[in-house]
Amino acid sequence: MKLELRATLEEVMRAVEALREFASAQGVPEKTTLGLALALEECAANIVNHAYQRSAQQRFQVLLERHDDSLLIELRDRGPEFDPTAVPPRDQRAIDQDGPGGWGIDLARRHVDEIRYRREAGENILRLHKRLVAPAGRA
Amino acid sequence: MPLDIQIQKNPTGENAAALTVTLIGSLDTVTAPDLERQLAPWLGGPVADIVFDLAQLKFISSAGLRVFSVTRKTLKERGGQASFLNLQPQIREVFDIIKALPGVAIFKDVAELDRYLAARQRSHREAT
Numbered sequence: 001m002k003l004e005l006r007a008t009l010e011e012v013m014r015a016v017e018a019l020r021e022f023a024s025a026q027g028v029p030e031k032t033t034l035g036l037a038l039a040l041e042e043c044a045a046n047i048v049n050h051a052y053q054r055s056a057q058q059r060f061q062v063l064l065e066r067h068d069d070s071l072l073i074e075l076r077d078r079g080p081e082f083d084p085t086a087v088p089p090r091d092q093r094a095i096d097q098d099g100p101g102g103w104g105i106d107l108a109r110r111h112v113d114e115i116r117y118r119r120e121a122g123e124n125i126l127r128l129h130k131r132l133v134a135p136a137g138r139a
Numbered sequence: 140m141p142l143d144i145q146i147q148k149n150p151t152g153e154n155a156a157a158l159t160v161t162l163i164g165s166l167d168t169v170t171a172p173d174l175e176r177q178l179a180p181w182l183g184g185p186v187a188d189i190v191f192d193l194a195q196l197k198f199i200s201s202a203g204l205r206v207f208s209v210t211r212k213t214l215k216e217r218g219g220q221a222s223f224l225n226l227q228p229q230i231r232e233v234f235d236i237i238k239a240l241p242g243v244a245i246f247k248d249v250a251e252l253d254r255y256l257a258a259r260q261r262s263h264r265e266a267t
Contacts (some may be wrong), residue, residue: 004187011170013169016167031229034198034229037198038200039232041168042200042201045168045201045202102256103201103205103236106201106236107233107236
């Protein structure tokens with residue numbers, strides 16, 4: 001499933017709703033889906049708030065794909081080059097440094113198995129992989 | 140998913156500077172600014188303690204955590220705190236990030252909060 005989205009927070013939540021429906025149709029457990037919804041919201045909100053500074057005429061894409069034993073969420077934007085995977089984990093910083101930034105990528109990291117970033121032809125491409133455990137009774 | 144925000148001045152009246160805020164639904168990147176707007180007039184007043192009842196909160200993201208963190212900072216500066224009750228498992232996980240911040244207190248339920256407040260009042264009375 002591929003979504004073309006405008007750079008607004010409402011569109012971020014539209015993508016999150018689409019992910020929920022997609023995951024539910026794929027039989028993904030509710031707890032896993034909640035984690036994926038959180039990861040997608042955090043990454044997409046970063047694009048809207050930082051890459052595009054909430055400029056609503058800008059566009060980004062979200063791709064949702066089910067593979068055999070995993071689910072892939074891919075986000076593409078044409079904002080300035082930014083690698084969220086290079087942001088150091090939160091616990092490496094002082095505890096009172098609780099200003100904006102850092103929490104979102106931490107939450108995304110916790111709920112997926114792998115995050116990969118690449119810059120290609122003027123696009124930021126972020127791929128979130130989540131392994132899916134086979135339902136009981138299936139190999 | 141929308142967010143329903145219910146704000147009540149402390150119904151028991153024991154602590155006039157306390158508010159109870161009940162959140163129902165999703166505290167996300169779209170709804171967090173609504174909460175911030177609704178809290179602003181109270182935070183501009185003398186309120187020192189806010190109790191957030193999260194029994195019916197289904198989803199929270201970093202945008203929601205940020206509102207909580209700013210709120211607890213304001214309250215802490217006036218000697219109060221932000222208390223959180225009835226965290227559901229999916230909310231508890233996300234709360235890991237802010238649970239250790241100064242000015243944040245997490246309680247299992249209202250009974251645990253009441254015991255804490257009673258103890259705090261006793262120690263306050265003994266100290267004065």
